[in-house]
Amino acid sequence: MFANFGSKVTILEAASLFLPREDRDIADNIATILRDQGVDIILNAHVERISHHENQVQVHSEHAQLAVDALLIASGRQPATASLHPENAGIAVNERGAIVVDKRLHTTADNIWAMGDVTGGLQFTYISLDDYRIVRDELLGEGKRSTDDRKNVPYSVFMTPPLSRVGMTEEQARESGADIQVVTLPVAAIPRARVMNDTRGVLKAIVDNKTQRMLGASLLCVDSHEMINIVKMVMDAGLPYSILRDQIFTHPSMSESLNDLFSLVK
Incomplete structure (x- = not known):
């Protein structure tokens, strides 16, 4: 998006492969498209330090030293549950802080459900919507819906x-x-x-x-x-x-x- 607006964009990828979850032919096509837009892609780029100098952000890695106007970090997200102290209500969380639920989104506490990103897993808006459908069916329907019904999530x-x-x-x-x-x-x-x-x-x-x-x-x-x-x-x-x-x-x-x-x- 930023490249389309005329910004110079550099992607620092820590992995040795670009888009490792995709097939290589698909990833290679995407890399070609991005490079044609002027985007630089640097693999095996382990960022060691980030600093500020005047109005710029300086990014230091083993293979690149960059001075940029803005830095976007895409490192994943963890549920912000610690401050809620779910353990006080008997609600279990996993090692990443996500609330543990069963296939009908019951937590480990009676009569408490959890839905959306807080449960971990796929963090898409449409998954949260389907979570709502499951809980709604539990509360107001026949209680037959579950995460087992999800097939081939695109x-x-x-x-x-x-x-x-x-x-x-x-x-x-x-x-x-x-x-x-x-x-x-x-x-x-x-x-x-x-x-x-x-x-x-x-x-x-x-x-x-x-x-x-x-x-x-x-x-x-x-x-x-x-x-x-x-x-x-x-x-x-x-x-x-x-x-x-x-x-x-x-x-x-x-x-x-x-x-x-x-x-x-x-």
């Missing part, structure tokens, strides 16, 4: 273009021992992307040859944050990939690229 990284993923990566699918097919489609082949003048990125899907079901998808393209929800619904329903291959979508739209992507499955 996520999006709102870069430009956005990355969206659901299910397994290719690496995870291969490690599972499944007999898979992996198909990819360059965004440049999508008519709508050409109309929108943004042909960066790639679509990728993993299909189980035995069941013909999708195991996962990574979409790096314009509107991927909308498209991924279509993929998730088909996966949740246990339907074969051919549903998306043969679906009738509006034209020109990014969604119709799912026809082309899954037509590549043999």
Whole structure:
């Protein structure tokens, strides 16, 4: 975002891989997009010290010394529960301070539930909303909802273009021992992307040859944050990939690229 506004951006990554949770082809595509925007990416950058000098922040690491106007630290978050002293109410927390809950979000204290980021795990707005649905069903419904109902939770990284993923990566699918097919489609082949003048990125899907079901998808393209929800619904329903291959979508739209992507499955 800052690079799009004209700022010079440098990413210091402590790991030896950029975006280690993503498949290498997806991560490499993202790195190329960012570098084309003028973003520098420095790997194995362990920050040793941060200091202030006049109006700048100075970042000291083994491989880089930077003087910058602003510093954004992305190091994860821990629930701020200590000051609440949950132990006084018999509520257990884990080693990171997250409140311990069961699959229906009961805490270890009777008649007390916890929801949202305070329970740890996936820290997404839509997970908090689903937490609310579970607790509402406990209090006002039949008490049948639980976190076990959550299947194939998708996520999006709102870069430009956005990355969206659901299910397994290719690496995870291969490690599972499944007999898979992996198909990819360059965004440049999508008519709508050409109309929108943004042909960066790639679509990728993993299909189980035995069941013909999708195991996962990574979409790096314009509107991927909308498209991924279509993929998730088909996966949740246990339907074969051919549903998306043969679906009738509006034209020109990014969604119709799912026809082309899954037509590549043999």
